[in-house]
Amino acid sequence: MAVKDYIRERFFPHMWCPGCGHGIVLNSLLRAVERLGMSKNEIVMVSGIGCSSRISGYVDFHTLHTIHGRALAFATGVKLGQPELNIIVPMGDGDALSIGGNHFIHAARRNIDLTAIVMNNRIYGMTGGQYSPLSGYGTMATTAPYSNIDQDFDVVDLSIAAGAAFVARTTVYHAKQMADILMKAIIHEGFSVVEVMTQCPTYFGRKNRAGDAVDMMEHMKEITTPIGSKAKEKNPDLLERGIFVQKEIPEYCQEYERIIERAQADVS
Amino acid sequence: MEQRIKFLQGNEACVEGALYAGLNFFAGYPITPSTEIAENLSARLPQQGGKFIQMEDEIASMCAIIGASLTGNKVMTATSGPGFSLKQEALGYAVMAEIPCVVVNVQRGGPSTGNPTHVSQGDVMQARWGRHGDQAIVVLTASNNQDVFGMTVEAFNIAETYRTPVVLLLDEAVGHMREKLVIPAAGDIPLVERLKTALKEGIDYHPYLPREDGRLPMSDFGGVHRYNVTGLFHDMWGFPSNNPGVVHGLLRHLVDKINNNANQMARYKEYYLDDADRILISYGSSARSALHVVENRRPRGERLGLLELQTIWPFPDHIVRDKCKDADSVIVVEMNMGQVMQMVKNAVDNPKKVFLANRIDGQLVTPTDIRNILRLIQGQGV
Numbered sequence: 001m002a003v004k005d006y007i008r009e010r011f012f013p014h015m016w017c018p019g020c021g022h023g024i025v026l027n028s029l030l031r032a033v034e035r036l037g038m039s040k041n042e043i044v045m046v047s048g049i050g051c052s053s054r055i056s057g058y059v060d061f062h063t064l065h066t067i068h069g070r071a072l073a074f075a076t077g078v079k080l081g082q083p084e085l086n087i088i089v090p091m092g093d094g095d096a097l098s099i100g101g102n103h104f105i106h107a108a109r110r111n112i113d114l115t116a117i118v119m120n121n122r123i124y125g126m127t128g129g130q131y132s133p134l135s136g137y138g139t140m141a142t143t144a145p146y147s148n149i150d151q152d153f154d155v156v157d158l159s160i161a162a163g164a165a166f167v168a169r170t171t172v173y174h175a176k177q178m179a180d181i182l183m184k185a186i187i188h189e190g191f192s193v194v195e196v197m198t199q200c201p202t203y204f205g206r207k208n209r210a211g212d213a214v215d216m217m218e219h220m221k222e223i224t225t226p227i228g229s230k231a232k233e234k235n236p237d238l239l240e241r242g243i244f245v246q247k248e249i250p251e252y253c254q255e256y257e258r259i260i261e262r263a264q265a266d267v268s
Numbered sequence: 269m270e271q272r273i274k275f276l277q278g279n280e281a282c283v284e285g286a287l288y289a290g291l292n293f294f295a296g297y298p299i300t301p302s303t304e305i306a307e308n309l310s311a312r313l314p315q316q317g318g319k320f321i322q323m324e325d326e327i328a329s330m331c332a333i334i335g336a337s338l339t340g341n342k343v344m345t346a347t348s349g350p351g352f353s354l355k356q357e358a359l360g361y362a363v364m365a366e367i368p369c370v371v372v373n374v375q376r377g378g379p380s381t382g383n384p385t386h387v388s389q390g391d392v393m394q395a396r397w398g399r400h401g402d403q404a405i406v407v408l409t410a411s412n413n414q415d416v417f418g419m420t421v422e423a424f425n426i427a428e429t430y431r432t433p434v435v436l437l438l439d440e441a442v443g444h445m446r447e448k449l450v451i452p453a454a455g456d457i458p459l460v461e462r463l464k465t466a467l468k469e470g471i472d473y474h475p476y477l478p479r480e481d482g483r484l485p486m487s488d489f490g491g492v493h494r495y496n497v498t499g500l501f502h503d504m505w506g507f508p509s510n511n512p513g514v515v516h517g518l519l520r521h522l523v524d525k526i527n528n529n530a531n532q533m534a535r536y537k538e539y540y541l542d543d544a545d546r547i548l549i550s551y552g553s554s555a556r557s558a559l560h561v562v563e564n565r566r567p568r569g570e571r572l573g574l575l576e577l578q579t580i581w582p583f584p585d586h587i588v589r590d591k592c593k594d595a596d597s598v599i600v601v602e603m604n605m606g607q608v609m610q611m612v613k614n615a616v617d618n619p620k621k622v623f624l625a626n627r628i629d630g631q632l633v634t635p636t637d638i639r640n641i642l643r644l645i646q647g648q649g650v
């Protein structure tokens with residue numbers, strides 16, 4: 001199937017600003033799904049609220065556009081309600097880790113088979129440029145006019161600590177790597193997190209004098225390096241890209257099948 | 269399954285009713301005085317191949333049942349006071365996206381942490397208006413185990429018929445009281461199963477286009493029809509729209525589908541209303557004390573009657589007006605500061621004849637409390 005067959009052309013043009021990185025995530029995601037050869041009927045996309053979460057409207061899967069921060073909780077119900085389905089949960093950084101932070105760590109701990117994609121633009125795009133828990137110390141935002149004194153999370157460290165079975169980081173500059181990683185994340189049985197560094201030229205870019213979309217993407221290339229590279233040894237400030245964790249641990253829905261067997265053995 | 273007789277708690281009667289109605293997915297978070305519902309279902313559901321999950325909080329529980337409903341399950345969550353407050357945003361989502369689900373609130377004293385182990389009926393208005401925005405919602409209640417069972421089944425039937433969330437507003441006394449329950453044989457109470465679209469693959473399915481009778485056939489996630497579900501105003505495909513006509517049409521539909529069917533949803537019980545000159549109106553555990561007073565005073569020649577409401581929202585105005593038209597006085601018995609009393613005042617021809625017999629101290633309103641009010645309004649003093 002061509003990538004075009006996975007989108008709802010009826011609902012284009014999309015709402016993202018020119019140069020927004022979210023469209024690149026959509027593109028890589030569809031390439032990953034296409035390469036996996038999955039049927040559209042087997043895929044449910046659950047998203048929250050934010051520019052990033054509008055991605056669910058454009059794909060021709062079963063799509064559930066929910067409320068701010070709660071996408072993973074809705075997705076948990078969809079998955080446990082029908083474990084055969086593949087669930088992809090794209091979220092903004094604010095959506096996933098500020099208002100949704102609690103659901104995020106618990107979904108990871110529970111190890112339910114969902115693919116969480118954190119579209120990290122380090123800002124609240126939809127509401128017009130307020131700082132997010134990923135903005136980081138020293139950044140500027142409409143609610144940090146004297147510069148931000150909030151420290152940020154490291155999505156990868158947080159996910160690993162919370163017990164996620166698959167943890168990866170990539171960027172929109174590395175669209176091919178992103179497609180590759182997303183493919184692996186989707187087929188991994190368990191809770192998968194993929195942090196995708198992306199750009200919001202409209203708010204983060206302007207507020208922080210980060211240049212246009214191309215400059216922001218170039219910057220992502222400059223500040224990242226593949227996991228285990230020599231460059232990292234020389235420059236420890238570089239952020240690593242790639243797959244950090246990929247482990248087999250009991251998956252929640254499969255474990256629940258065992259609970260059903262146990263409960264039924266008890267009554268009979 | 270044959271008819272069975274059990275001796276159990278109101279919360280357990282709710283569990284029995286839910287299973288009878290076909291519940292197969294429950295998500296919850298512990299909170300007194302509703303916890304027994306979750307505990308029981310964690311054992312019972314998997315025995316029948318159903319799913320139970322304890323989520324990280326009440327918000328997540330509400331969200332999870334909505335997700336599970338979309339995959340074709342009959343779903344429920346149960347909570348109390350603070351947990352009910354937390355569920356409101358997602359409950360509003362279920363209203364907007366028209367997701368069948370049942371939310372049990374075993375009321376305790378509030379606001380805030382309030383009085384966790386004591387009875388209250390303070391959430392009547394919150395159940396109606398706890399979410400932002402205009403909307404309609406169905407709220408049912410019950411005063412004894414048999415009715416808890418019956419109204420729980422009713423809650424699922426209404427949720428499926430109208431594609432709507434239904435709130436079952438119990439209270440601590442009803443939830444924890446132990447008494448007999450006769451579980452009817454399978455088939456004795458008719459069950460409403462989900463209306464699913466008959467459209468074949470490849471034919472454009474409109475998840476939000478009501479049929480002529482107002483009902484909206486569903487299609488399970490995972491099935492052959494792929495569509496969008498959102499809490500934004502949306503068109504017949506479920507795609508976001510702020511077109512004024514679409515916004516107006518959807519809001520009207522959401523409100524009308526409930527309010528225009530208020531008669532069909534009105535459940536109530538009446539005792540000695542035919543010749544009553546003084547009418548008690550009550551619901552939930554308060555209605556037990558009210559009934560006690562009525563049955564006690566009748567043999568003494570007092571023309572007292574009781575109207576027990578089981579559907580609180582949509583409020584059955586016409587029934588209240590009609591039943592009370594010949595009464596000299598109407599006394600609303602409830603454990604709050606007059607939440608249903610206000611509705612009764614709005615409904616009757618002469619609001620001045622409406623009085624309140626209430627308690628707000630975490631104690632059951634007693635027959636003596638009611639008798640004192642009756643004496644006061646007759647100018648007899650206590």
Ligand SMILES: Cc1ncc(C[n+]2csc(CCOP(=O)(O)OP(=O)(O)O)c2C)c(N)n1
Pocket residue numbers: 049050051052053068091092093094095096119121123124125126127132200
């Ligand atoms: C409960 C609630 N609080 C606040 C909002 C307002 N709001 C909408 S999107 C958003 C943040 C969006 O930022 P992010 O999740 O990072 O996604 P982005 O728009 O940057 O892609 C906020 C605060 C809301 N819709 N609901």
Ligand code: SF4
Pocket residue numbers: 015016017019020021022051052121125126199200201202203
């Ligand atoms: S505001 Fe930022 S995140 Fe939102 S669409 Fe525009 S560029 Fe993208």
